[in-house]
Amino acid sequence: MSQVFDVLVIGAGPGGYIAAIRAAQLGFKVACAESNPHADPKGEPRLGGTCLNVGCIPSKALLASSEEFEKIGHHVADHGIQVGSVSIDIKKMLARKDEIVNKMTGGISFLFRKNKVTSIKGHASFVGKTADGYQIQITGKDAGTITAKNVIIATGSKARHLPNIPVDNVLVCDNEGALKFDSLPKRLGVIGAGVIGLELGSVWRRVGSQVTVLEALPSFLGACDEGIAKEAKKIFTKQGLDIHMGVKIDGVKADKKGVVVSYQDSTGKPQKLECDRLIVSVGRVPNTEGLNLEAISVKTDERGFIPSIRCLWHSSISIMFELFHCIYYVSSAMPRSYNRIVTFA
Numbered sequence: 001m002s003q004v005f006d007v008l009v010i011g012a013g014p015g016g017y018i019a020a021i022r023a024a025q026l027g028f029k030v031a032c033a034e035s036n037p038h039a040d041p042k043g044e045p046r047l048g049g050t051c052l053n054v055g056c057i058p059s060k061a062l063l064a065s066s067e068e069f070e071k072i073g074h075h076v077a078d079h080g081i082q083v084g085s086v087s088i089d090i091k092k093m094l095a096r097k098d099e100i101v102n103k104m105t106g107g108i109s110f111l112f113r114k115n116k117v118t119s120i121k122g123h124a125s126f127v128g129k130t131a132d133g134y135q136i137q138i139t140g141k142d143a144g145t146i147t148a149k150n151v152i153i154a155t156g157s158k159a160r161h162l163p164n165i166p167v168d169n170v171l172v173c174d175n176e177g178a179l180k181f182d183s184l185p186k187r188l189g190v191i192g193a194g195v196i197g198l199e200l201g202s203v204w205r206r207v208g209s210q211v212t213v214l215e216a217l218p219s220f221l222g223a224c225d226e227g228i229a230k231e232a233k234k235i236f237t238k239q240g241l242d243i244h245m246g247v248k249i250d251g252v253k254a255d256k257k258g259v260v261v262s263y264q265d266s267t268g269k270p271q272k273l274e275c276d277r278l279i280v281s282v283g284r285v286p287n288t289e290g291l292n293l294e295a296i297s298v299k300t301d302e303r304g305f306i307p308s309i310r311c312l313w314h315s316s317i318s319i320m321f322e323l324f325h326c327i328y329y330v331s332s333a334m335p336r337s338y339n340r341i342v343t344f345a
């Protein structure tokens with residue numbers, strides 16, 4: 001396959017799919033390449049990026065289920081409502097989440113068709129640039145080469161892993177594994193008290209796990225307004241999360257019996273946390289390493305981010321915007337994408 005487009009968007013997350021649709025609505029001939037390793041029911045890479053597949057949407061679906069469970073189990077009695085013993089079917093809760101994900105990711109395919117965005121299933125990497133535009137190699141289902149006058153890099157991010165904590169997404173999980181536990185872990189450890197760790201810890205706490213959160217920083221939700229962070233800590237603690245701040249993780253061992261986290265508490269005393277599963281949620285890293293940006297003379301910084309100002313002012317790159325996590329991490333999916341598309345228009 002060799003095709004020519006006005007705009008190629010790399011990545012079909014909330015940054016990329018909205019950019020692609022908007023560019024098509026503005027009259028450009030647009031393609032959007034997506035290499036998500038998670039397949040849709042047809043066996044093709046799912047659209048929607050982190051947000052729809054393994055982020056905002058599935059986590060909110062599970063939060064909603066866990067909230068209903070907690071409400072019925074613990075709070076309706078105050079209203080005089082009597083219920084018998086309440087139990088939760090974890091497999092069904094996950095099936096509901098998967099159905100929501102399927103429906104929403106399928107919705108993007110529909111929007112692409114409706115707006116005449118060509119959906120390219122495969123991994124995109126730069127080959128170079130000529131007078132005709134950027135040359136991009138696609139590997140995967142729709143393998144071939146693409147020439148695009150403009151490229152929008154919206155490749156997002158993936159979970160940051162630590163060298164001494166191997167993630168298998170069964171016992172030791174990042175956000176992907178933590179959204180698909182097939183049974184309720186009696187004891188759940190969470191490394192990282194950021195928004196994602198707290199959210200996922202909260203889901204499993206509400207449905208019955210005993211949850212311990214270990215955070216390296218001394219202050220809770222340090223990037224938030226102080227008053228909000230203080231209230232949030234009270235709420236999470238009341239909910240039953242056992243939160244330890246200022247810890248230093250020494251190592252993680254996982255075997256058939258479970259997971260043991262060795263750490264030093266805030267006073268430097270060695271401690272051990274034994275749990276059935278562990279969520280490691282220590283930030284996100286940009287998905288830029290497979291793009292072969294060197295071929296178009298774009299350099300990333302030492303953390304893999306594309307320095308935005310440099311790129312936007314780069315004389316050899318006409319209209320090339322990088323969205324979201326390639327530049328810097330933002331935890332909000334939608335508003336930024338709209339801002340960027342306004343720039344594009």
Ligand SMILES: Cc1cc2nc3c(=O)[nH]c(=O)nc-3n(C[C@H](O)[C@H](O)[C@H](O)COP(=O)(O)OP(=O)(O)OC[C@H]3O[C@@H](n4cnc5c(N)ncnc54)[C@H](O)[C@@H]3O)c2cc1C
Binds near residue numbers: 015057059122124
């Ligand atoms: C558990 C969790 C909960 C979250 N909750 C919220 C929330 O409630 N609200 C909120 O606003 N945000 C939330 N976020 C953050 C949100 O998911 C991100 O801000 C958003 O997904 C970023 O969108 P994006 O388009 O930049 O990148 P992504 O959604 O990561 O999409 C990038 C896409 O690019 C593809 N890609 C990468 N490289 C290539 C390549 N070379 N070729 C082809 N395709 C490629 C990837 O497969 C991916 O599908 C949450 C994140 C997580 C992990």
